[in-house]
Amino acid sequence: MRILVIGKEGQVARALAERAAAHGAVVTLIGRPLLDLADPSGIGDVLAEISGDVVVNAAAYTAVDQAETEPELAEAINGIGAGAVAGAAAAMNLPVVQISTDYVFDGAASRPYGEGDVPAPLGVYGKSKLLGEQAVAAATANHAILRTSWIYSPFGRNFVRTMLRLARERDEISVVADQVGAPTSAHDIADGVLTVCRNLLARPHERSLRGIFHMTAAGSASWAEFASEIFARSAQLGGPTARVLPVSTSDYPTPARRPANSRLDCAKIAAAHGVTLPDWHASLQPCISRLLTEPQS
Ligand SMILES: NC(=O)C1=CN([C@@H]2O[C@H](COP(=O)(O)OP(=O)(O)OC[C@H]3O[C@@H](n4cnc5c(N)ncnc54)[C@H](OP(=O)(O)O)[C@@H]3O)[C@@H](O)[C@H]2O)C=CC1
Numbered sequence: 084m085r086i087l088v089i090g091k092e093g094q095v096a097r098a099l100a101e102r103a104a105a106h107g108a109v110v111t112l113i114g115r116p117l118l119d120l121a122d123p124s125g126i127g128d129v130l131a132e133i134s135g136d137v138v139v140n141a142a143a144y145t146a147v148d149q150a151e152t153e154p155e156l157a158e159a160i161n162g163i164g165a166g167a168v169a170g171a172a173a174a175m176n177l178p179v180v181q182i183s184t185d186y187v188f189d190g191a192a193s194r195p196y197g198e199g200d201v202p203a204p205l206g207v208y209g210k211s212k213l214l215g216e217q218a219v220a221a222a223t224a225n226h227a228i229l230r231t232s233w234i235y236s237p238f239g240r241n242f243v244r245t246m247l248r249l250a251r252e253r254d255e256i257s258v259v260a261d262q263v264g265a266p267t268s269a270h271d272i273a274d275g276v277l278t279v280c281r282n283l284l285a286r287p288h289e290r291s292l293r294g295i296f297h298m299t300a301a302g303s304a305s306w307a308e309f310a311s312e313i314f315a316r317s318a319q320l321g322g323p324t325a326r327v328l329p330v331s332t333s334d335y336p337t338p339a340r341r342p343a344n345s346r347l348d349c350a351k352i353a354a355a356h357g358v359t360l361p362d363w364h365a366s367l368q369p370c371i372s373r374l375l376t377e378p379q380s
């Protein structure tokens with residue numbers, strides 16, 4: 084199985100590259116400057132030059148707060164760019180996997196969101212990702228849109244690395260306790276994506292494998308609970324630690340509004356694809372261990 088991944092330095096792209104061999108897959112990472120999602124005209128030609136069996140779009144504009152002041156760029160990359168990737172895949176008769184987000188929902192519900200729930204993004208990032216979902220679905224029926232949440236990994240920018248960095252600088256960190264979701268390991272996402280790719284290729288006409296799926300770690304936490312667990316694990320391994328002061332969203336103002344309830348119901352992907360990601364607690368430990376022992380890039 085040869086997988087063309089859009090994204091080179093991102094968390095999910097790098098995790099896909101690390102997990103490919105375990106799935107008997109070969110991954111080619113494609114990113115800027117060769118392929119720029121903000122400039123969709125060249126995408127088809129770039130993909131056509133590299134042979135593959137399936138396309139995974141793991142690249143996006145992910146700076147949630149910054150997106151509020153750059154809506155055109157966010158929508159170009161996450162909306163139009165994602166649609167162009169799917170269009171190029173369709174032109175080559177390849178399935179496409181698009182990664183999307185919990186932030187397409189407003190978080191007002193008191194239960195986990197299902198795929199049938201109506202999205203209502205609170206901010207520019209979520210809106211741009213929803214435009215991307217719609218553009219992918221319009222470009223080809225041969226797609227799987229995987230909505231995940233709160234991605235962390237040893238790579239790039241994520242909440243785990245932010246907390247460990249802040250803990251080196253201070254003793255106490257205020258963290259919001261009234262936003263709840265599922266922290267999800269990029270490596271677990273990679274395993275799920277690779278299984279979905281294999282299923283799409285094995286059963287090219289099966290409609291139940293296609294469409295929108297929710298795919299997060301099992302379990303849930305507030306950001307404050309997540310931070311506490313990060314420091315507990317870090318302390319065990321002799322790493323930096325801090326006290327977590329739980330605060331409300333109103334005490335931690337940010338440019339973008341975020342959903343209070345980010346929980347996603349993942350029953351559909353379990354039934355259709357046989358994918359169930361581990362509980363977030365289990366995957367956090369190896370990530371922190373790696374962050375504390377490996378030189379960082
Ligand atoms: N991070 C999270 O918590 C969550 C993310 N998601 C979604 O998961 C996917 C993967 O996210 P994640 O791995 O965290 O992403 P990262 O933020 O780690 O990386 C984003 C990647 O996208 C690339 N990229 C950004 N702009 C462009 C562009 N114009 N053209 C080509 N590539 C570009 C970046 O390239 P470069 O290295 O050159 O900057 C980078 O490699 C995205 O679709 C995201 O929306 C969903 C839920 C949660």
Ligand SMILES: Cc1cn([C@H]2C[C@H](O)[C@@H](COP(=O)(O)OP(=O)(O)O[C@H]3O[C@@H](C)C(=O)[C@@H](O)[C@H]3O)O2)c(=O)[nH]c1=O
Nearest residue numbers: 145147184185232233234242245257258259306335341
């Ligand atoms: C750094 C920090 C953040 N927070 C809050 C702000 C926010 O409500 C929450 C998380 O902040 P971050 O900016 O790290 O996370 P954020 O960028 O909102 O993460 C999101 O990224 C996009 C790409 C997604 O798709 C989402 O699933 C989600 O993972 O924690 C604190 O309360 N204290 C802190 O010290």
Ligand SMILES: [Mg+2]
Nearest residue numbers: 145146147148
């Ligand atoms: Mg952020």
